[in-house]
Structure formats: structure tokens, C-alpha cells
Amino acid sequence: MLAGFPLLLIPFAFFNMAVFLLNMPFTDTVFSIPLGPDREMPVDLGDLIVGIGILLLWIELVKAVRPGGKSMIEHIISFILFAGMAAELVFVPEAESPTLLLLAVLGFVDFMAGISARMAQPKMVYQRPAPVQPVQPAQQASNRS
Numbered sequence: 597m598l599a600g601f602p603l604l605l606i607p608f609a610f611f612n613m614a615v616f617l618l619n620m621p622f623t624d625t626v627f628s629i630p631l632g633p634d635r636e637m638p639v640d641l642g643d644l645i646v647g648i649g650i651l652l653l654w655i656e657l658v659k660a661v662r663p664g665g666k667s668m669i670e671h672i673i674s675f676i677l678f679a680g681m682a683a684e685l686v687f688v689p690e691a692e693s694p695t696l697l698l699l700a701v702l703g704f705v706d707f708m709a710g711i712s713a714r715m716a717q718p719k720m721v722y723q724r725p726a727p728v729q730p731v732q733p734a735q736q737a738s739n740r741s
Contacts, residue, residue: 607649642695678703
């Protein structure tokens with residue numbers, strides 16, 4: 597269903613929407629996770645985007661190692677996405693953030709793991725079997741004697 601679509605594009609798009617369209621700081625708490633009776637861990641926007649990226653990276657790796665795997669075009673698209681993330685991190689001052697750095701690292705891991713899984717998969721070669729010559733009944737009788 598999602599063949600050919602790099603799933604890490606989703607958190608990258610969320611990051612860009614938060615930075616450029618909504619102008620949201622990544623330190624705003626989105627929700628808190630209760631840890632005990634008097635403790636809780638706040639989860640900010642950057643943590644949420646990276647967490648979603650990690651879950652989507654797992655799905656990408658499952659897609660890469662399944663029989664048939666990802667095509668080389670999908671690996672090239674993953675590399676283009678990684679290059680776009682790295683370029684935005686380096687060249688766009690508004691986008692300088694640890695969140696984008698971690699997304700770029702996830703993009704690199706996606707690309708390298710996909711290539712590694714592709715190289716580790718056995719190569720299947722389909723060959724047509726040689727035709728079998730039918731044995732004639734007269735030849736069978738002469739072969740027995």
C-alpha cells in the first residue's frame with residue numbers, strides 16, 4: 597500500500613509545519629506521562645516528532661527486509677529525503693534544532709539499513725528447467741534385456 601513512499605517524510609513534514617507555518621517552539625509540553633504517585637515526565641513537541649519518526653523507521657525496516665523488499669528506487673528516494681533533511685539543517689537557520697538533527701540521523705539509518713538488508717538478501721535466479729526427453733516404450737524393452 598505504501599510502497600515507494602518514504603514514511604520518514606511524515607515527521608519531517610510535521611517539523612517543517614511547526615517551524616515555518618505555526619512558528620511553534622519545540623520546548624512546549626504536548627502531554628505528560630505519569631511515572632509514579634508524584635512524578636511525571638513532560639513530552640515536548642520535538643520529543644513527540646522524534647518518537648513518531650522512530651516508530652515509522654521501524655515500519656520502514658520491516659518493509660525493507662520482507663521478501664521482495666524495497667526496490668532500488670525506494671532506497672534512492674530515502675537517500676534524497678536524508679539529503680534534504682541534512683541540507684535544511686545546514687542551510688536554513690530557522691530549522692537549526694536537535695529535533696531535525698535526530699530526524700536526519702533517522703533518515704541516514706533508514707537509507708543504510710535498507711541498502712544493507714538488500715545486499716544481505718539472497719539473489720533469486722529463475723531458470724527454465726531443461727526439457728525432459730520422454731522414453732519410448734520400445735527403448736524401455738530393449739534396455740531391460
